[in-house]
Amino acid sequence: xxxxxxxxxxxxxxxxxxxxxxxxxxxxxxxxxxxxxxxxxxxxxxxxxxxxxxxxxxxxxxxxxxxxxxxxxxxxxxxxxxxxxxxxxxxxxxxxxxxxxxxxxxxxxxxxxxxxxxxxxxxxxxxxxxxxxxxxxxxxxxxxxxxxxxxxxxxxxxxxxxxxxxxxxxxxxxxxxxxxxxxxxxxxxxxxxxxxxxxxxxxxxxxxxxxxxxxxxxxxxxxxxxxxxxxxxxxxxxxxxxxxxxxxxxxxxxxxxxxxxxxxxxxxxxxxxxxxxxxxxxxxxxxxxxxxxxxxxxxxxxxxxxxxxxxxxxxx
Numbered sequence: 001x002x003x004x005x006x007x008x009x010x011x012x013x014x015x016x017x018x019x020x021x022x023x024x025x026x027x028x029x030x031x032x033x034x035x036x037x038x039x040x041x042x043x044x045x046x047x048x049x050x051x052x053x054x055x056x057x058x059x060x061x062x063x064x065x066x067x068x069x070x071x072x073x074x075x076x077x078x079x080x081x082x083x084x085x086x087x088x089x090x091x092x093x094x095x096x097x098x099x100x101x102x103x104x105x106x107x108x109x110x111x112x113x114x115x116x117x118x119x120x121x122x123x124x125x126x127x128x129x130x131x132x133x134x135x136x137x138x139x140x141x142x143x144x145x146x147x148x149x150x151x152x153x154x155x156x157x158x159x160x161x162x163x164x165x166x167x168x169x170x171x172x173x174x175x176x177x178x179x180x181x182x183x184x185x186x187x188x189x190x191x192x193x194x195x196x197x198x199x200x201x202x203x204x205x206x207x208x209x210x211x212x213x214x215x216x217x218x219x220x221x222x223x224x225x226x227x228x229x230x231x232x233x234x235x236x237x238x239x240x241x242x243x244x245x246x247x248x249x250x251x252x253x254x255x256x257x258x259x260x261x262x263x264x265x266x267x268x269x270x271x272x273x274x275x276x277x278x279x280x281x282x283x284x285x286x287x288x289x290x291x292x293x294x295x296x297x298x299x300x301x302x303x304x305x306x307x308x309x310x311x312x313x314x315x316x
Contacts, residue, residue: 010269011227013173014125015136015157016117022108022302023069025077026136026157026175027121028225029085034269036062036098037238039245041255042221042262048075048099053265055238063095065265066121067137067175067223069104070112080118100263102177103219104140106149107302132157133297137223141177142304143295144193145220146203153182153192154306158294160286168274171227172244172286176294178262179220180204180254185288192295192307204253221261222248224290226283229270236276241266243280247287 010031017024038053052059066081068074078099085095105112121136132138138157145152155176163169176182181193181203194201226244244264248255256262264287300306 010229012125014121014123014127015131016113016121016124017135017139018113018117019134019139019301020109021111022140023104023111023113024136024139025066025068025074025113025117025121026173027081027118027125028065028173028227028267029122029125030063030267030269032269034062034267035060035232035234035237037234037241037266039241039264041245042260043258044221045261045263046072046075046101046221047263048078049096050098052096053098055235059096060234061096062098062267064097065225065267066097066099066118067225068099068101068113069137069140071101071103071105073112074101075099076115077113077118080115081122083115084119084122098265100223100265102137102141102175102221102223102261104177106219107140107142107304130159132159132293134299134301137175138294141175143176143178144181144195144203145179146194146206147201151195152304153195153310154298154300154304155192156294156298158290158292158297160289160293162282162286164274166272168230168272169228170279170282170286172224172283172290174222174224174287174290174294176222176291177220178222178252178255179257179259180252182291182295183251183253184292185250220259222252222255224264224287226264226266226287228268228279229272230268230274230279231271232268232276232279237266237268240276240280240283244283244287246284247291250288251291
């Protein structure tokens with residue numbers, strides 16, 4: 001309970017969800033001075049204002065981060081977040097809102113969220129922060145697409161947090177829309193991915209047998225945001241973002257392909273002291289746990305079966 005209350009003093013999280021269009025967006029509003037960093041490992045990214053997070057960039061402060069569906073069309077959602085922040089802070093302060101988008105146009109009405117949804121997500125901040133699964137940027141997310149969307153499994157949005165004894169926290173929020181399979185790291189079992197009629201395909205083995213000619217589904221991405229109240233500089237928070245990517249590799253098989261837009265943004269907002277290496281190590285764990293949380297929280301939609309329904313059907 002302490003962690004939830006403390007998080008609200010540093011970061012506000014809100015969602016806009018459209019289950020009819022099967023899309024949405026998720027915003028993280030930074031309440032205090034926040035330093036941001038980024039790690040891009042995928043080869044098919046869709047972003048806005050992310051260059052400002054690089055260690056070599058002049059600007060260090062971030063006002064909000066936005067995750068959205070709708071591919072390149074969904075990037076306009078940031079205009080709603082900017083309008084909200086401008087109304088709150090006045091016109092003299094330019095809002096910095098790095099935005100990451102995923103492709104979810106194969107299900108639902110194939111329409112992207114827009115500025116109105118970005119604004120709505122801001123209004124909903126803290127009212128719906130712990131919602132997960134088919135919510136916000138995870139509404140239309142899918143995983144396991146080597147056989148196409150028909151055989152994919154439902155992805156979604158997940159959370160995970162860790163608090164040290166000195167009240168330093170690390171929290172991850174991840175929208176899972178991966179090309180590859182999701183593996184339960186405790187059992188080694190595939191829990192979401194490209195399906196067959198009775199189970200999962202195993203994407204890596206399929207590639208080994210069939211070759212690379214099937215790798216033409218460039219509509220995937222896993223987007224993560226790591227938040228901490230440890231006081232880190234821009235170089236340190238960029239390193240945390242890089243280390244957090246290890247969470248992807250532990251449970252997404254394969255990840256970082258040219259068909260994925262895998263990105264993590266890391267945010268530092270606070271005055272508590274903690275070694276950035278330790279923050280990075282824990283960040284990888286909470287990212288991994290947030291991915292599993294997203295898959296296990298997702299619900300079937302538009303014929304895309306979820307983890308829970310699939311395992312009930314086949315008693316796996």
